[in-house]
């Protein structure tokens with residue numbers, strides 16, 4: 001929907017008034033490399049997409065917040081004089097979690113009518129939820145003049161997801177949504193939160209996102225299990241070396257200390273995290289050097305480690321990646337995001353994009369009985385107001 005259509009929908013829902021309507025946007029993200037490292041204090045390298053969530057906001061001179069979306073029928077209303085209550089698994093929990101975080105900081109909003117509209121595939125692992133959180137945080141901060149900076153809004157949105165929604169995610173998704181820049185990827189150290197915007201010079205190449213369209217059943221609980229396994233591995237290492245998280249170890253240190261982790265699964269999880277940090281640093285060096293072939297090779301190795309050591313891929317993601325790698329013109333291909341379904345990301349030579357989509361799509365359908373969706377990714381800006 002374009003801006004005018006959104007305003008028509010808004011007026012249809014909430015009526016016409018004299019008050020101003022403001023429009024905001026926050027994107028989804030795709031992560032190029034550095035997976036399941038963020039909550040381990042490691043490195044990530046995501047970029048913001050050109051699709052995400054739009055939000056129209058108008059003050060309504062009341063003590064009520066009305067929430068609606070063009071994507072689902074379910075609507076919400078909350079009274080600002082009462083505590084915010086979680087509503088089952090509804091999409092409304094994302095904005096409510098954010099409002100609740102503002103409230104905890106004694107930053108009180110007034111009554112508003114809100115209309116959300118997402119053009120990002122829902123539940124595909126491209127961070128539709130982080131984009132809802134970030135657009136809410138960014139919009140409320142401007143409309144009510146709270147004066148928080150982007151990084152504070154990113155952290156606030158992550159807390160909303162951890163504490164209100166109840167998903168123990170790291171900071172990558174909210175960070176990419178809030179801080180992205182067109183044609184740049186974000187190299188973030190999730191321990192210090194130092195970051196660099198790295199220009200993506202992919203001459204004659206495209207980033208292709210392929211959605212498995214596999215439902216990500218129980219993904220949240222499996223995600224939390226992986227986190228807990230990493231924490232147990234840290235505990236085991238602490239018997240000899242005082243580390244805060246797995247990313248305090250380099251490869252050589254890990255090799256010397258890994259015997260302390262008695263549980264074989266935990267050891268594999270830890271090995272993924274440490275090798276993935278190493279790969280991410282190498283990948284960024286390759287990009288700086290203009291060596292895109294090495295970057296692609298590291299993407300492939302990242303997927304293999306997520307499949308064999310972290311065990312978060314599954315048949316659908318593995319099939320998409322295997323088929324992608326058969327195409328002459330694929331530079332690298334891997335799963336992106338949490339895994340357990342969701343999407344892959346591939347770097348593909350421009351002249352091979354058509355055959356990539358046709359041949360990978362055909363083989364995937366034959367092997368899994370599912371239909372994949374393909375997107376040629378455009379790398380866009382982080383949260384912004386559109387007026």
Ligand code: GLA
Nearest residue numbers: 035036169170171172337338
């Ligand atoms: C999800 C989480 C992120 C990150 C990735 C895996 O997208 O929300 O914080 O942990 O999984 O890299």
